[in-house]
Amino acid sequence: MYEFNYHRPGTLEAAAAALAAAEDGQVLAGGQTLIPTLKQRLASPSDVVDLGSIAGLDGVRREGESIVVGAMTRHADVASSPEVQAAIPALASLAEGIGDPQVRNCGTIGGSIANADPAADYPAAVVGLGASIRTDRRTIAGDDFFTGLFETALEEGEIIVSVSFPIPRRAAYAKFPNPASRYAIVGVMAAETSGGVRVAVTGAGDRVFRVGAMEAALAGSFSADALAGASVSADGLNEDIHAGADYRAHLVGVMARRAVAAAAG
């Protein structure tokens, strides 16, 4: 790890000020990606701004027909939240499948989506459930949030405050994990929402994406059978030693059917 200056602000404003003053500031949320990155000397921020002492950034609450998850809420707390389990069990089970128990005890939803790892699980929930992201400056639609590989719509120094998930009629997440890292090789969130059917895929591309053809098929009948034969093109999908693009494309179909079956079941 290279040297950096550590800050522990007590308010969002102080955090924003610390980031603004830093030559190359970096927000620290749960640290489960950032700290390994720093340890391997793959990043060298001048300043690290720890959000851990800012009151009110964590916790889950129901607001009308939405579940609002504070940015610093740990994966384990989303997974075990009675509100989440009752309203969006798909979100609880997605959180329960992230990393391992110790990662879930530290990692946060805000940190996960700000990092925008193409193989992270939460982006599938954000896009698949049509969530919106509230920051210290504005609200960003989930569909507009992930802009590329490790890239988001967040501006320099902008801090995520919470993520609001509209409660779907039914939804499920099916994941095929990378056997080594346990990130998603392919993860599919399939949801029937008041705004229509959503099918969001993580792990397969440079960022989470929706599959229009599957959504259209499911709009007619929200059943696994409606997806029989539905697949995505392998063109442009990720390839690595664990999964070629064709295998990923195939898995998108399998996981989508399994997600829909679980949601419909």
Added chain:
Amino acid sequence: MPVNVSMNVNGRAISEEVEDRTLLVELLRETLRLTGTHVGCDTSQCGACVVHVDGRSVKACTMLATQAHGADVVTIEGLAEGGKLHPMQEAFRDNHGLQCGFCTPGMVMSALDLVARNPDPTGPEVREWLEGNLCRCTGYHNIVKSILAGASTMRGGS
């Protein structure tokens, strides 16, 4: 830039000046000489460094020491009381849940977090929980057996 960190470690208040970039595991091993917490990887996977911070199991290699400022930290050294092994430690010994011993502290600390959440886990639940703890010696068979036995004793005992 040196930074002060204060916390309770195994029930004892400590206060140390450390470099900003000091990891919790480095504070424990190098500054406090609590070398029972081990480092087996640099990508947060092996779990040899698992300790409890405010009652939750975390990887001490993936947390800055300053992030644990003000926290209650428990390491493997904090379990046995007056030379008497904790029931989970006892269960690992009785069921041969360790061989080289390197992953063991992390395994035991992780197991205790599981049992705190789920006092009566099944074998498959134990296996799933151990996602973040690697062992090269035991094939996990006797680790699972140990955790089930330890959980059983803890249920009976409390």
Added chain:
Amino acid sequence: MAESGIGASVPRTEDQRFLTGSGDYTDDTTFPHQTHAAFVRSTHPHASFTLDTTAAASAPGVVTVLTGADLAADEIGTLICGWQVTGKDGEPHKAPPHPVLAVDTVRHVGDAIAIVVAESARAARDAAEQVEVSYAPLPAVVSMRDALADGAPQIHSDAPGNLCYDWEIGDRAATDDAFARAHHVARLDLVNNRLIPNAMEPRSAIGDFNPASGDYTLRLTSQNPHIHRLVLAAFIQIAPEHKLHVIAPDVGGGFGSKIFIYQEETAVLWAAGKIGRPVKWTADRSESFVADAHGRDHESHVELALDADGRFLGLKVSTLANMGAYLSTFASCVPSYLYGTLLQGQYTTEAIYCEVKAVFTNTTPVDALRGAGRPEATYVVERIVDQAAREMGIDAAELRRRNFIPADAFPYPTKVALEYDSGNYRLALDRALEIADYGDFAARREASSARGRLRGIGLSAYIEACGIAPSQVVGSLGAGVGLWESGGIRFNPTGNVLVYTGSHSHGQGHETTFAQLVSDYLGVPFESVEVVHGDTEKTPFGMGTYGSRSLAVGGSALVKAMDKIIAKGRKIAAFTLEASEEDIEFSGGDFAVAGTDRSMNIAEVAFSAYVPHNYPLDELEPGLEETGFYDPANFTFPAGTHVCEVEVDPETGTTEIVNWVAVDDFGNVVNPMIVEGQVHGGVAHGVGQALLEGCAYDADGQLLTGSFMDYTMPRADDLPDMTVETTCTPCPHNPLGVKGCGEAGAIAAPAAVMNAITDALGTNAIDMPATPQAVWRALSE
């Protein structure tokens, strides 16, 4: 005595310290005035280079920066290979120089170039990045076939064609004749995947030098501290053997990877001498991936000739074995004498011929890994046997039974230079099938099929040669060392016992097993026995722990020492009890005069030995301490059958192991609990190889699986509960009748898994690791 004697599942003595965080691993030690080392490593698979260390040397906290040129100036030697294999042409293998720090040329990613010593590990790491290395890339060869191709880039000038050796064993003419007579020939191309050992404790070393005495001390993660001392003294020549003290304290797993004498510990020890302060280095896991010797990495073509009844007439094997960029400490013997000699398997195959080309590539060196050569042999034999069974329509178990060496045929001379001493292969197979409910498999397969799953069952009837020894044999095959073992027994005046062994425990539980053995044999309480190991100044010269040899060779050495203790005790008792020595009987810790009620306990004998007030000193020496050296007459031959049952999800290609049965013949067993644990761990290693672990380089020689993020280690939920049983044909040539159990699982498991998967898929077109993607592709094609 029974609850702690031979055959009892005694809980382990060493567990108290491991469970309380009081273990004493190398990195746990901090010496006063200690410095820390970081290595500059090659980022290229093959390049010439120049160095500028100026900036690093003046970086904050830096004590010194040392390079290969400094080593040369100090006339420090290069790393060695301790086993010389002779090729078909009668020429010795090629063992090009393996510099401790590369000079001019690097030959694999991770090759060490310079050592930076600083006041803290962070400062060393920071400064290492300031060493400027200017690389001029050279063409690299990554695959063995590319390395052997005409016109391939040459890795070493003294290894033409990148060939280390071209070796053979067996009778080619007889084998050709067998194939000419065959009713059926089964053929298979197999890849034995490259593995990264990944003991959970990364390697670590602390060198120290005392300028007053000229003594060096090396504390490190070693399976064999005496071999480290011998090689560092005699060959690398850092210090003479009597001025070098090597300590291997608690070691967090080895699996072979901590046998070898590496660049890092050598450099650390030498650097300590240069600066006169302790120097510590502990590998990051990322360093372990490129700097620990890898394992396996074979490509083989195998053919089995059978008669119309399925009898094995001949076996022909042709193998390419990857050595990596340099010849590691024992690398040469692994794909030759530890491999070709095991191709008889458990069978009466009438003729065998095997040839092996060992090849240099621009990859991390490859050496012994749990099983070392024997997993590769069992994999070849057991895969082709299954293939033949399938092709000939004979049940896989039945085909094995038809070809087993019968229980009454021992000693059995093999066609590949060994003599099997004992065994009952059919007994183990039949018991394994019974536990696995082999007969009812068809019904289970149907039930799986109804759920859209493919079910398969696989057998692996493995054999291994353990108790790696005897010196005469290994010497004739090119070993540079003898492979005996030593043991010492010291009674203290108060009757408790110190046991000194040259074996080393890094998870095996010797502190318990050896204490059980001594307690049982000498009739002293288990609690009175302390086992001392891992320190060249405390124990007699020893050869260490690998090849499942500790109890068979190290335990037998203790028996020799204990026999001497008993003989001495008999003299003392005879004198004290005023009887003739021939009349003294020893049993259960008591020396008794035959036919009388006069006796002395061994503790009383010990006390007397140290208080020899009235001893006839010209006939009876004081003291009760003896040392034994044991060199066995033969290897031991553990064998057994493992049965694996799998269920494959054809949609995703995921394989789940739904049942595992192991029935092993380890001869006599001292601590069944520990033995079962060894089998569990070995099976996990083998399952890891079969399903999960595969070291991969890209075409440019960069390691793709460089961390646990990409290299899949077996986790708890990848493995099943296992049923482990033993049968017993005692080893006839060692005093304990023991055979060794540490590698059996790793040897048996890969073939069992792959036979189960090929059974499920109905195709052989799949290699290890059978990842979901590989299975899916095999099903798609």
